[in-house]
Amino acid sequence: MTRIRHLPLAAAFVAAIAASPQARADIFSFTDERGVVHFTNIPGLDRRYKLIRREAGSAVPRSGQAWMPSEADIRRFSSIIDVAARSHGVEAALVQAVITAESGFNPNAISRAGASGLMQLMPDTARRYGVRNIFDPVENIHGGVRYLRDLLAMFKGDMRLALAGYNAGENAVIRAGNNIPPYAETQNYVPKVIQYYHRFRAKPG
Structure with missing residues (x-):
């Protein structure tokens, strides 16, 4: 930003x-x-x-409809996502949903908080999961999916809490009594990612 x-x-x-x-x-x-x-x-x-x-030729979302990345962007990283999802036991649709919300499938995205890459890894998280080049799609996706896997395990498969942890940090979820923290960004983020998740699950193929 x-x-x-x-x-x-x-x-x-x-x-x-x-x-x-x-x-x-x-x-x-x-x-x-x-x-x-x-x-x-x-x-x-x-x-x-x-x-x-607006990029020439890009579609304008209907009112109330979440923005979705182009099919070309999705296909560009689909094989990496599929491999990472299978390797780490996380649904590919959930990985796609997180990437959509985090970076819009832009591998060079940098947030105002300093998170970077497709899955918007913070530097500490990247180091924790052995990501050396945070802008490399393979490293970034594998690191992000491993973090997502660990959050799902930590919160006993509760997707809402895992996503809240991904956005605000697992300690924020714990401090909130294993609930979604009362941060506007996180309160908006969780249902948005779940909406993307259901849309990706519903896609053919």
Whole structure:
């Protein structure tokens, strides 16, 4: 995520993002209470973000319908996801759902909190699971899926709590009495990922 204070520079920044071969062309923005302009190329990161530039040919979601990545993006990483899911005993649909919510299938995504890559691993989590190159799709996905597996085991298969732990950290879930922590981001994140999960499970093939 990038913050820009001066709107003329912001316009130039938008053009630079759109021209970058590594960035998604859909660009979202909002201006905070201090007048700082925030940009991201990750859909669904924060409710305040509004779409300001759409990739040519990309579909506009229907009202109330969650954004979904393109089939090309899904296919690009499907074999890695399938291998990681089978290796670590996690449903591929759940992995796809987490990636959709975390990075929108952008392997170069970086969050304002410092999480990186497809599954938005924090540096400490990446080190815990032996991820050396956090932007490498294979390493990032395997590290993220192993973390998700451990969270599911920790919370006895409760997907809601595992997802809350993935978003806010397992200790936050424990401090909340093994409930979803009372953070707006986490309260929004869990049902959003579950919605994506059901949509991926319903996809043919």
